[in-house]
Amino acid sequence: MSSNVSDDEDVPQLSAETFAVLQEFYKEQEERESNLVLDTDPNASLEEDWQLSQFWYDDHTIDVLVDVALKSVGDNGKIALVSCPTLYKKMRRKARENCEITLFEYDKRFSVYGKDFIFYDYKSPLDVPRDKSDYYDLVIADPPFLSDECLTKTAVTIRFLTKDKIILCTGAVMADMAKRLLDLQKSSFEPRHKNNLANEFWCYSNFNLNELL
Structure with missing residues (x-):
């Protein structure tokens, strides 16, 4: 029984870690793509940030x-x-x-x-x-x-x-x-x-x- 509780507790922890890794990957990918677009033509491709x-x-x-x-x-x-x-x-x-x-x-x-x-x-x-x-x-x-x-x-x-x-x-x-x-x-x-x-x-x-x- 204690083993099942441990397994249940592990699942959300692993899921959160995986999510964090994925978020970091997507962030880095977005930055690389933004840099590539900017280096090509900032006026044509880089969106204005109204904020x-x-x-x-x-x-x-x-x-x-x-x-x-x-x-x-x-x-x-x-x-x-x-x-x-x-x-x-x-x-x-x-x-x-x-x-x-x-x-x-x-x-x-x-x-x-x-x-x-x-x-x-x-x-x-x-x-x-x-x-x-x-x-x-x-x-x-x-x-x-x-x-x-x-x-x-x-x-x-x-x-x-x-x-x-x-x-x-x-x-x-x-x-x-x-x-x-x-x-x-x-x-x-x-x-x-x-x-x-x-x-x-x-x-x-x-x-x-x-x-x-």
Whole structure:
């Protein structure tokens, strides 16, 4: 009788262990597949995660921002992309070999970009490498949320990273904050997204971006 009780107790334990192993296997498989898809074409295949407030730019917006960025820094420039991961792949492809591009991003799926990826959480705005202070010729940022708190903390990061130029893509409602925090002015270019947003979206800068369009 005691043997049967022992057997009954063993069954759910073994089942739970097997389930855990299967879950781990599926998780690893999903991560491998995500990395493979991302390395092929993030804009076409990687789904937006709306829980992270991700909204991918459309192709025209990517082309314009990449061209403006590369024109503004030259062949040997250093560019930081803060919370705008869909710019990286086209920018890396079009940039000269000596142009340094770093993606500061919360979504670890983009860690497939290797040394060009640095994990970034806007809630900890200075939790970035110390040697990146006043390092980048241009910082392009797109804070994930339209809130004073998010823009204020992202602005701290931007100020830390940049030694010169800033491009900020965010909602029209943040215009006063963009001016007050970073002394940015609205440009004539208005970024668009693959899935249209209800909020009016603007592009701000601290230099004459219009002449590079």
